[in-house]
Amino acid sequence: MAVMKPTSANSAMIRACVWTVLMLTVGITPAIAQTFPGGWVERSGSAVRARYSTSQLQSFIPPARGPFTFPAPYNTRGVRITDASDCGGADCVSYVGYSYWRNTNAHQGSNEMLIFLGLNGGNGGPTLFRYNKTTDAVTKVGPVFPAGSKFNSHSGNTWYFSASLPTKLYLPDGPRMLRYDVIAKTFETIYDITAQFGSNRNIYQMHSSNDDRVHSATLQVTNTGEYLGCLVYSQITGQFRFYPKIGGFDECNLDKSGRWAISLEDLGIASDVANRIFDNQTGRETRINGPSGTLGHLDTGYGYVVGADNYNSLPQATTLWTFEPSIAQGPVVHYNINWNVSAVNHISHANAKPNVPLNQQYACGSDATSNYAVQNEITCFRIDGSQTSLVVAPVMTNPTTSGGGSESYNKQPKGNLDITGKYFIWTTNLGGNRLDAFLVKVPSQVLVTPGDVTPPATPIGLRIN
Numbered sequence: 001m002a003v004m005k006p007t008s009a010n011s012a013m014i015r016a017c018v019w020t021v022l023m024l025t026v027g028i029t030p031a032i033a034q035t036f037p038g039g040w041v042e043r044s045g046s047a048v049r050a051r052y053s054t055s056q057l058q059s060f061i062p063p064a065r066g067p068f069t070f071p072a073p074y075n076t077r078g079v080r081i082t083d084a085s086d087c088g089g090a091d092c093v094s095y096v097g098y099s100y101w102r103n104t105n106a107h108q109g110s111n112e113m114l115i116f117l118g119l120n121g122g123n124g125g126p127t128l129f130r131y132n133k134t135t136d137a138v139t140k141v142g143p144v145f146p147a148g149s150k151f152n153s154h155s156g157n158t159w160y161f162s163a164s165l166p167t168k169l170y171l172p173d174g175p176r177m178l179r180y181d182v183i184a185k186t187f188e189t190i191y192d193i194t195a196q197f198g199s200n201r202n203i204y205q206m207h208s209s210n211d212d213r214v215h216s217a218t219l220q221v222t223n224t225g226e227y228l229g230c231l232v233y234s235q236i237t238g239q240f241r242f243y244p245k246i247g248g249f250d251e252c253n254l255d256k257s258g259r260w261a262i263s264l265e266d267l268g269i270a271s272d273v274a275n276r277i278f279d280n281q282t283g284r285e286t287r288i289n290g291p292s293g294t295l296g297h298l299d300t301g302y303g304y305v306v307g308a309d310n311y312n313s314l315p316q317a318t319t320l321w322t323f324e325p326s327i328a329q330g331p332v333v334h335y336n337i338n339w340n341v342s343a344v345n346h347i348s349h350a351n352a353k354p355n356v357p358l359n360q361q362y363a364c365g366s367d368a369t370s371n372y373a374v375q376n377e378i379t380c381f382r383i384d385g386s387q388t389s390l391v392v393a394p395v396m397t398n399p400t401t402s403g404g405g406s407e408s409y410n411k412q413p414k415g416n417l418d419i420t421g422k423y424f425i426w427t428t429n430l431g432g433n434r435l436d437a438f439l440v441k442v443p444s445q446v447l448v449t450p451g452d453v454t455p456p457a458t459p460i461g462l463r464i465n
Contacts, residue, residue, distance in 0.1 A: 034133070036422070036441035038069075038076030044335045044387040045315075049073065051376075054431035057396050061430060067136035070440075076393050079136055081115060081425070081437040086140070087123050091403055091434035094118030094155040095410050095427045099348035099365070100207070100253065100299045101160040103425050104418040105167065105182075107133075113418070114182065115425065116144055116169065117437050118155035125152035126159070128182055131439070144169070144182055163210040163256075163350075163419055170215075174202045174222070177215060177233070190215060191233050196240050203231070207254040210352075214258025214280070218251055227251075230263045232280050243278050243285070255300040256352045260323050262298070262305055277327060286327045293329060295319065297345055299363060301352035306333065306363050306383055308345065316343035318365070320358070320383050331385030334365070343367050344379050346414045351421030359384035360448045364424055366413040368397035378415065378424055378440060380447055390447040393440040396428045403429025411435075417442075 062068050065080045082093050094117065096103050105114040115129040126144040131137070145151045151171070162168040167183045170190075175197075177190040193201055203217035204227075213235045219228040219242070229244040230252035243252070248266030250273055255261070261278045272290030279285075288294055291311050298307025309319040314335035322328045336343055344365020353361060364380040376395040382388045395413050397404075404411035404427075415426025422442055427435045 034422070035445045036077060036443040038074055038441075039390050039392050039443040039446060040073065041388060041390055041446055044332075044381070044389055045337050046389075048337060048341055049377075052394060052396070054398065057394075057430050058432075061396070065138045065140075070393050074391070074393050076443060077136075077441045078393060079131065079138060079439040079441075081129055081131070081138055081439060082117065082119075083436060084434070086119055086127075087121070087434065089434075090121060090123075091405065092119050092121045092123045093427060093435040093437055094120055094157060095404065095412070095435060096414055096416060096425055096437065097157050097159060098414050099297070099346040099416050100350065101158060102163070102350050102416055102419065103161070104416075104423065105161040106164050106419050107166065108420060110166065113423070114161070114167070115437075116156060116159070116161070116182070118157065120155060126154060126156040144180075146185055158205060160206075160208075162208070162212055164212055168212075170206060170208060172203045172206055172217070177203060177206060177217065190235065191238075191240075193219070193231070193240075197231075197242075201228075205251045207252075209254060209258030210256045210354075211258070214254065216252055216254035216261050218249070230261055230278070232261055232278075234258075241278075241280055241283060243276070246276075247274070253298065253300055253305075255303060255305070255323070257302045257354065260300070260303065262300070264296075277323060279323075288327070288329075295321065297347055299347045299349040301349055301361065301383070302354045304383075306347055306349055308343070308347065315339045316341075316345075318344060318347060318363075318381070320385070332387065333363075333383045333385060334379075334381040334387060334389060341369075344381065346412065348416045348424070349383075350417040351419060357384075358382070359386065362390070362421065362444065362447055364392070364415070364417050364442070366395055366415045366424075366426055368395050368399055368412055368428075370399050370408075376413075378413075378426070380442060380444065382447060388447065390442075390444070392424065392442055395426065396430050396438075398429065398431040401429055401431055402433045403431075404435045 064083045067079050070076050107113040113131045119127045124143045128141040128144050130139045159171040167181050169180045175193045179188050200222045202222045204220050205218040207216045216232045219231050227249040232241045250264040252263035263276045264273045267274045275288045275294050277286045295307030304322040309317045316336040317332045318334040345367035347365045349363040362380050362382050366378045368376045378392040380390040413426035427437050
């Protein structure tokens with residue numbers, strides 16, 4: 001059954017009406033386009049900077065939620081979202097869902113941004129915050145769900161805001177995909193897989209196209225947790241496609257247009273996870289086996305993907321793949337000075353835009369390694385092969401301290417960009433005993449200049465397939 005990429009002539013009108021209702025209902029006012037200070041541009045592989053000590057970090061981070069400025073050389077502006085009052089001083093803030101699951105809403109055209117975070121241990125569960133983009137005021141609105149909801153015990157991991165519907169949050173509920181209005185407190189069911197795939201099946205690791213019409217998920221056996229493959233659903237046709245696993249299934253993702261899906265599977269090749277790329281219009285599959293030439297952590301755009309190329313000859317390289325008219329691997333869009341320094345490991349391209357040249361688009365990444373002798377950083381990079389990077393802010397995480405719990409993975413920032421690409425949210429332990437959530441304002445105007453469409457020179461020796 002085919003999943004066709006939907007179009008809608010009145011989608012812009014619908015979004016405008018949604019925003020009008022939202023503004024009248026919750027008092028959101030129109031936004032003014034902004035550029036932000038700080039940061040600097042450098043080439044991939046540039047030298048790292050010495051880290052800040054814990055005492056230095058604490059000297060410029062405000063103890064309570066609100067704005068601050070990162071010191072030189074960064075000079076970017078940050079906003080603290082959570083503080084000790086949210087958890088009674090305990091370590092209750094759940095790490096942000098992941099680099100491709102958006103914790104911030106579709107706030108285009110609004111002066112305010114909605115943010116959801118998980119506050120565990122009886123501290124409210126999934127919690128809504130409101131951020132004023134003009135005053136930098138952060139307001140803790142309260143629990144996302146009413147008292148007594150079964151979702152109050154969830155961390156919010158794998159949930160995400162819609163890219164176009166300002167108050168809508170996506171979350172799985174066993175065999176159902178739900179869309180929840182965080183203001184009206186109402187649910188709608190997007191699909192239920194029971195009739196198609198039978199009982200004892202649930203969905204996990206969902207994704208949605210930016211027009212909210214195509215959705216993907218991992219199909220899972222409910223009582224064992226076994227992953228069975230990748231499903232894709234079209235709201236327009238009401239039809240599913242299913243791509244059964246052929247190896248050890250990890251996850252699948254959906255591109256922002258809804259046409260392409262990409263899965264990561266262990267096909268028995270040592271030290272490798274293969275990539276399977278599916279055209280949801282035709283069902284055609286392209287399989288790329290490794291160990292060299294496959295992608296690990298990745299995020300998608302419109303008809304392309306940006307991901308970690310772990311076997312590239314360049315240290316901790318990030319590579320662009322395009323899907324049309326056929327799969328093209330390359331170029332390298334970012335790499336590190338060496339193999340020992342923190343990478344842009346968890347890549348976020350939640351700001352992808354259709355019909356915009358690659359030299360005007362960028363992704364951001366973050367990481368926190370045990371090598372705390374260097375400053376782990378939030379770095380953005382153009383995806384055109386120019387290997388032009390923007391250093392934004394320090395991550396401020398020490399993986400050896402207790403904040404974030406005993407699991408090192410939970411301490412990783414795994415931050416995600418907002419829909420505009422102007423804000424990056426992540427969680428950090430500040431070298432202490434608890435995680436907290438922060439935003440940084442991304443000075444993207446120094447990385448990409450609207451109207452500059454001159455293709456950059458191809459780096460000497462770079463192979464482009």
